[in-house]
Amino acid sequence: MATPFTPTLDSGRARRTYGIVRALAEHGPVDVVFGAFGGTAPDAAYRGVPGVELHRVDRPGTAARLPAYLRARAAGVPGELARGVWPGLGQETRRLAAEDSAVRVVADGPVAAAALLGLARHRAVVYSAHNLESGFRHRLSESRLSRSGLERFERRLLRRFHESWMVSEADMRGARELEAGARLRLVPNVVDVAAIEPLPPRSGQRGVLFLADMRYEPNRLAAGFLLGDVMPHAWTAAPDVTLTVAGIGSDELSHPDSRVTFAGFVDEVGPLYAAAGCVAVPLLEGGGSPLKFVEALAYRIPVVATARAAAGLTARPGEEYFEGGDGGESFAAAVLEGLEPEPASAVAAAGRRLAEREYSIEALARLLA
DSSP states (O other): OEEEEOHHHHHHHHHHHHHHHHHHHTTSSSEEEESSOSSSSOOHHHHTTTEEEEEEOOOOHHHHHHHHHHHHTTTTTHHHHHHHHHHHHHHHHHHHHHHHHTEEEEEHHHHHHHHHHHHHHHHEEEEEOOOOOOGGEEEOOOOOOOOOHHHHHHHHHHSSSEEEEEEHHHHHHHHHHHHHTTTTTEEOOBBBBSSSSOOOOOOOOOOOEEEETTTTTHHHHHHIIIIIIHHHHHHHHOTTEEEEESSTTTOOOOOOOOOOOOOOOOOOHHHHHHSSSEEEESSSOHHHHHHHHHHHHHHOOOOEEHHHHEEEEEETTTTTTOOSSHHHHHHHHHHHHSHHHHHHHHHHHHHHHHHHHBBBHHHHHHHTT
16 A cells, blocks of 8 residues: 555544555555655554554655656646655555565555556556545635546546545545546445444433544534534523534634633543543535544444535434534534433444444455455
């Protein structure tokens, strides 16, 4: 597997990569070629996976990266993605792949796919998508990518790569609309469900937990929606409800109400889940399937989410999670329902079973056999 980032566990993107590596390692040795970017060192969890070997590629200077950038641009890679293409990533992947013609090569995300476009011309290479990028990324204020440019690039990947792994059925449909002949496989986001001890049924906890990486713009938009629109409606009906916002960058947010806590990055999230009555996933933008949604299901805690957040999962509203609308009042009503021990306990138990069945390492290993 080739990935342009240091393999950490500090983001949804990074955790998707880890889940796929863990699942692939169930079938044999896995070499992970990674660009040393975004983290100082690989997470120790990788060292504990039998058969996984890490290969670091250091970031060269600007002048050394320029030829790879120009080649990527000439191949139709959008500029914002082409800047992440390092020559060493493709070189080391090609070197390892040349040792065994039967080895499976996986490009982790669009930047790695751009780096391996040439290799994909000569042998079977898998593109592992993290989202259907053209489905939403052009709308984000921090992105300078156009929808048309992303669609052209993704269409080329779908044509060139032997197989494309998509994160959700919604992304599968979008990919088919872009390229009818694309060879697609549903490879959902997963967590290590077996390692998560399910919580006991909630017994009157009145805290709402929103756990997310605030470096990701859709999560910041969701935090604004929760703080500005949802909680005022919830407090009108239930003044005792509290809100905890946790995750990277959450400690940079603020709110005047003392019922709101900003926890920042937390190494051990178990106590946060244990203290909460429900988990909110109020996404209004974004694609794929939120890993924190899946993780919350695995903890057997009631989840309250928008239809957008649940679109990448097979979870059924009212049975495995509570669905709130895109308006503050509607989402607040769903939050209050999720805080009630009944029927929330039954919904949370069904969510845990769903995580075990569909979104565990073991389930993904079976898919990738």
